[in-house]
Amino acid sequence: MVYQLHPLEINPKTGEPFLRLAAPHKNIILTPPRQGDQSVLIQHMNDPAIYGWMKRLPTPYLPEHADFWIQFVKEESDTTLEYLRKSAEDFPNGPLQFVGASPVRHLREVKEDGTDVLIGDVNFRRSPFEEVLDEVERKRLQEDNAKKQAGDPTIQYAIGDWLAVTHHGRGIMTAAVGLLMTAWGIPRMGVRHVVVHTFAGNIGSNRVFEKNGFVNRGPSNNGIIVRGEKKVLTLLDWKYDLDENET
Ligand SMILES: CC(C)(COP(=O)(O)OP(=O)(O)OC[C@H]1O[C@@H](n2cnc3c(N)ncnc32)[C@H](O)[C@@H]1OP(=O)(O)O)[C@@H](O)C(=O)NCCC(=O)NCCS
Secondary structure, three states: OOOOOOOOEEOOOOOOEEEEOOOOOOOEEEEOOOOOOHHHHHHHHOOHHHHOOOOOOOOOOOHHHHHHHHHHHHHHHHHHHHHHHHHHHHOOOOOOOOOOOOOOOEEEEEOOOOOEEEEEEEEEEEOOOOOOOOHHHHHHHHHHHHHOOOOOOOOOEEEEEEEOHHHOOOOHHHHHHHHHHHHHHHHHHOOOEEEEEEEOOOHHHHHHHHOOOOEEEEEEOOOOEEOOEEOOEEEEEEEOOHHHHHO
16 A cells, blocks of 8 residues: 655654654654644744744734644644545555645654654745735735645745754754755655745855755845835745756
């Protein structure tokens, strides 16, 4: 029978699926969001070194924001896993089914005693088309893109990420974005086009994407105002290389 959760591993104690980063970060795994992640999330989302670089975060970030968010992302993960488990029955001989999201996204550091700590998040979502200046056109593109079936190669995705400040600068997010793309996004979601926008000056974030094959297209100014401040963005994009992958 085809393993529809491929290439996720399963924690034998908890049954939770996960992906493990490669060496030297083998103690870091990507897992589904969990009920109970709220308190650590609140701590990091109120850290100016994190929220200062993010667009859509309420500040201050309150328990009700975290409750809403964890329910939302947990539901997305649960629905995806449920669909894949059902696909194992519906398509016992394959093929592997495409899905619209990654069921694993929370970065956790696994300690020697087996417990783990939430240290970040990396995820795909449908693109907000921030690069399109005309609002009506942007909305139309967002809606068309949102309607497309999982696996459609014309879907434009975005990636969101953050990492606990204690763990910055060790190559962790570069590895996590690479893993999410190669192990899940490309083979299991059919991701072929990703566009990200960082705030101008977010050199660490730009480097994470550049080191994963994104091309830095420079400043993109759509007049966005974040927490009362006008922000210039940097646009980076990635396209699946057909020549490299299909020959
Ligand atoms: C952006 C972020 C996810 C990067 O994660 P990370 O694990 O620290 O990144 P890495 O260690 O993989 O670093 C990638 C590169 O950026 C460089 N870098 C990291 N932080 C940097 C900084 N503050 N200034 C300059 N370069 C930096 C690293 O040196 C590395 O480049 P190199 O290999 O050429 O030396 C993390 O800094 C973060 O969570 N920032 C706040 C939230 C955020 O910006 N999210 C992204 C929104 S678009």
